[in-house]
Amino acid sequence: MLVILKRDREGLNREAARIIASAVRRKPSLTLGLATGATTLGVYAELVRMHREDGLDFSRVITFNLDEYFGIPPDHPQSFHHFMHENFFRHVNVKPANIHIPDGTVRENYEEYCASYEASIRAAGGVELQILGIGRNGHIGFNEPASSLGSRTRLKALSQETLDDNRRFFAPGEEMPRCAITVGIGTILEARRIVLLAAGPSKAKAVARAIEGPVTASVTASALQLHPDVTCIVNEDAAAELAQKDYCRRVLNLTAQFTPNRLW
Numbered sequence: 549m550l551v552i553l554k555r556d557r558e559g560l561n562r563e564a565a566r567i568i569a570s571a572v573r574r575k576p577s578l579t580l581g582l583a584t585g586a587t588t589l590g591v592y593a594e595l596v597r598m599h600r601e602d603g604l605d606f607s608r609v610i611t612f613n614l615d616e617y618f619g620i621p622p623d624h625p626q627s628f629h630h631f632m633h634e635n636f637f638r639h640v641n642v643k644p645a646n647i648h649i650p651d652g653t654v655r656e657n658y659e660e661y662c663a664s665y666e667a668s669i670r671a672a673g674g675v676e677l678q679i680l681g682i683g684r685n686g687h688i689g690f691n692e693p694a695s696s697l698g699s700r701t702r703l704k705a706l707s708q709e710t711l712d713d714n715r716r717f718f719a720p721g722e723e724m725p726r727c728a729i730t731v732g733i734g735t736i737l738e739a740r741r742i743v744l745l746a747a748g749p750s751k752a753k754a755v756a757r758a759i760e761g762p763v764t765a766s767v768t769a770s771a772l773q774l775h776p777d778v779t780c781i782v783n784e785d786a787a788a789e790l791a792q793k794d795y796c797r798r799v800l801n802l803t804a805q806f807t808p809n810r811l812w
């Protein structure tokens with residue numbers, strides 16, 4: 549795994565947006581896997597800026613989001629549909645027909661629905677660049693601890709930690725969804741390239757376990773160690789518990805020298 553250490557969130561946002569923009573410029577019809585969460589907000593803002601000021605064109609890009617809360621409509625202020633629309637899609641030119649976000653309102657035939665989401669990823673040729681955040685418990689998407697490392701898109705019960713972390717976004721007294729539809733670890737690992745973003749001290753333990761710990765379903769982000777092309781962009785706070793920071797810096801310098809295409 550290539551680990552890029554950034555001093556602050558601004559550096560992380562710029563680096564992640566640079567990688568996405570350069571992938572879109574190289575292949576305008578890129579299939580892009582997208583994530584939600586506070587960590588991605590600044591990245592979307594930077595991409596919106598690049599669209600407005602530098603003409604970054606998303607008109608042929610196809611997007612697949614990782615997950616959606618189960619049981620809430622797309623216009624609910626906490627839905628990931630709403631998050632994506634407000635923070636990204638309504639400001640850029642991705643064609644509505646090219647946007648895919650799991651539907652949290654399916655009422656029956658869940659397995660069929662989830663299989664159809666997988667099928668649409670396959671029909672698009674697979675995800676070429678997957679952006680990920682990480683939960684405090686090391687989850688990616690909503691693949692909570694003990695998820696199968698071969699899992700596919702499915703209905704997933706949220707862990708207590710995730711419920712506690714995300715409850716504050718819901719109105720007082722409002723019932724928070726207990727489940728989500730999420731792509732699986734197996735699905736994520738099929739992306740050609742993966743970029744994991746982590747910022748803030750609350751992620752330090754999860755980051756260290758994901759990057760330096762054993763591969764374990766207890767920290768589902770650790771499954772990324774099995775993938776041949778993962779770049780982790782981590783700010784100082786989130787990198788605090790990494791033991792190999794100096795080595796990461798050395799690897800990055802040598803990568804820039806010998807295989808700079810890994811940094812595009």
Ligand code: GLP
Nearest residue numbers: 583585586587681682683689690
């Ligand atoms: C949610 C999402 C994850 C995301 C995580 C971290 O749980 N399902 O995909 O990585 O939040 O979010 P934040 O960046 O807000 O810490």
